[in-house]
Amino acid sequence: MHTAADVAAPAKRPRGRPRKTVDERDDGNRRRAVLRHAARLFRRNGFDATSTRDIASAAGMQSGSPFYHFKSKQALLFAVMEEGMRSALQRQRDAMLDAGMESLEPTARLRLLVRNHFESLLGAGNDYIPVMLYEQRSITRSQRTALAELQGAYEGDWEPVLRALHAAGQLRADVKLARLMIFGALNWSVQWFDRRGEATLDDLTDAALALFLAETP
Amino acid sequence: MHTAADVAAPAKRPRGRPRKTVDERDDGNRRRAVLRHAARLFRRNGFDATSTRDIASAAGMQSGSPFYHFKSKQALLFAVMEEGMRSALQRQRDAMLDAGMESLEPTARLRLLVRNHFESLLGAGNDYIPVMLYEQRSITRSQRTALAELQGAYEGDWEPVLRALHAAGQLRADVKLARLMIFGALNWSVQWFDRRGEATLDDLTDAALALFLAETP
DNA sequence: CCTACCGATCGGTAGG
DNA sequence: CCTACCGATCGGTAGG
Numbered sequence: 126m127h128t129a130a131d132v133a134a135p136a137k138r139p140r141g142r143p144r145k146t147v148d149e150r151d152d153g154n155r156r157r158a159v160l161r162h163a164a165r166l167f168r169r170n171g172f173d174a175t176s177t178r179d180i181a182s183a184a185g186m187q188s189g190s191p192f193y194h195f196k197s198k199q200a201l202l203f204a205v206m207e208e209g210m211r212s213a214l215q216r217q218r219d220a221m222l223d224a225g226m227e228s229l230e231p232t233a234r235l236r237l238l239v240r241n242h243f244e245s246l247l248g249a250g251n252d253y254i255p256v257m258l259y260e261q262r263s264i265t266r267s268q269r270t271a272l273a274e275l276q277g278a279y280e281g282d283w284e285p286v287l288r289a290l291h292a293a294g295q296l297r298a299d300v301k302l303a304r305l306m307i308f309g310a311l312n313w314s315v316q317w318f319d320r321r322g323e324a325t326l327d328d329l330t331d332a333a334l335a336l337f338l339a340e341t342p
Numbered sequence: 343m344h345t346a347a348d349v350a351a352p353a354k355r356p357r358g359r360p361r362k363t364v365d366e367r368d369d370g371n372r373r374r375a376v377l378r379h380a381a382r383l384f385r386r387n388g389f390d391a392t393s394t395r396d397i398a399s400a401a402g403m404q405s406g407s408p409f410y411h412f413k414s415k416q417a418l419l420f421a422v423m424e425e426g427m428r429s430a431l432q433r434q435r436d437a438m439l440d441a442g443m444e445s446l447e448p449t450a451r452l453r454l455l456v457r458n459h460f461e462s463l464l465g466a467g468n469d470y471i472p473v474m475l476y477e478q479r480s481i482t483r484s485q486r487t488a489l490a491e492l493q494g495a496y497e498g499d500w501e502p503v504l505r506a507l508h509a510a511g512q513l514r515a516d517v518k519l520a521r522l523m524i525f526g527a528l529n530w531s532v533q534w535f536d537r538r539g540e541a542t543l544d545d546l547t548d549a550a551l552a553l554f555l556a557e558t559p
Numbered sequence: 560c561c562t563a564c565c566g567a568t569c570g571g572t573a574g575g
Numbered sequence: 576c577c578t579a580c581c582g583a584t585c586g587g588t589a590g591g
Contacts, residue, residue, distance in 0.1 A: 170479065171390065171479050172390075173389075173390030173391055174390055259476075261533075262387065262388050262391070263388075263391070296553075297552040297553070298548075298549040298550075298552035299545075299549050299552075302541065302545070302546065302549035302553075303549060303553050305530070305531070305534055306527035306530070306531075306549065306550060306553055307527070308530065309526050309527040309528070309530025309533075310523035310524070310526040310527040310530070311523075312526065313522070313523070313526025313527070313529060314522070314526065316478075316526075317522055324519070328516075328519070329519065332515040332516050332519035332520060332523065333515075333523060335514040335515035335516075335520075336513075336514070336515040336520050336523055336524070336553075337553060337554075339556050339557075
């Protein structure tokens with residue numbers, strides 16, 4: 126009935142049936158609501174500790190209803206991750222275009238990428254990327270492969286910047302290991318950053334740049 | 343029957359009863375076996391995805407037997423984390439003593455701490471610390487507080503080293519944020535490091551030092 | 560999307 | 576530590 130391809134299918138039209146009123150409910154909005162609440166709960170409590178009933182209830186549905194939109198709990202998790210990667214990649218590309226990336230110095234380019242990454246990671250309502258980073262164990266190998274493609278594109282945008290910094294003597298470590306450790310330093314902030322605390326995302330960005338680079342302009 | 347204090351109790355003598363033979367089984371070794379297999383399974387599959395039956399079976403016991411040694415699955419998780427922190431702290435203190443920490447230059451001191459941390463994180467059979475880092479959501483607030491004390495001691499050993507490096511201009515970022523990001527860079531290696539790969543823990547240490555410090559001697 | 564439900568799994572316990 | 580078991584929860588589905 127459902128094939129594996131369904132997992133990655135972008136949407137599914139509800140079969141026509143009279144809606145209760147005419148305001149919110151209906152069409153793809155319900156699916157988005159499930160996705161959004163799932164992301165929030167998965168992030169807060171973890172995938173295994175979140176029941177599909179919790180998600181249904183948060184979205185104002187009955188317990189079986191999430192399965193109308195997603196064929197399984199795991200497919201829902203994957204959809205959260207994929208949505209996270211797609212929008213993070215979109216955000217990154219937009220930021221690069223807005224700033225005229227090529228015209229910037231390597232240091233400014235890294236700053237842009239780091240600041241943008243913190244936004245995807247820690248910005249209000251951005252629960253998708255943390256879920257995708259910390260719940261890798263709960264998806265299948267083939268789902269991981271599908272995500273790896275998006276991640277490759279995301280990290281690919283960083284590669285020339287890191288190489289330019291390395292060539293300029295600003296980044297002294299091996300580029301590949303440096304990339305892994307830089308993402309570690311940034312991604313780990315999910316564990317300790319408190320939006321109500323004193324430090325802002327700009328502060329984190331300053332600290333990261335100062336930590337990684339030999340000199341800052 | 344069991345009080346909250348039991349959770350942190352270091353051991354528990356089995357009440358005397360004739361042993362089957364005289365070789366392995368008996369006393370605290372069974373408890374250690376449960377702990378060790380729990381750590382391995384928690385690390386590989388996550389806390390929620392590991393059943394107490396899985397652990398019992400790995401340790402060669404019947405399904406209810408882990409509860410003879412630990413009052414609950416959560417108490418077992420906490421015991422894994424506490425054991426991890428205690429032995430990591432012990433290992434760090436030993437390494438500092440062996441090397442005559444005070445006689446070293448700040449850079450060499452950081453190298454020692456980083457190399458040692460990678461060992462606790464990625465060394466063969468060292469499953470306890472990864473579990474403690476990645477399963478924080480599954481313990482209670484009061485258990486987290488108890489662990490925070492040990493973590494404070496562990497990180498406290500790094501503090502003077504980072505401050506000395508900052509004072510010497512070798513570490514340019516704010517010390518507190520630098521510490522958080524450095525631990526992030528190191529701890530994230532649990533996600534990607536492959537012991538069968540090319541890079542050694544010494545390679546990782548070199549890369550980390552080159553990444554964080556403005557110059558290397 | 561709701562109603563009503565099933566089968567399986569799981570943490571935990573009494574009692575020896 | 577083993578045996579035998581309980582109560583609760585959970586993912587998922589048929590049928591409308």
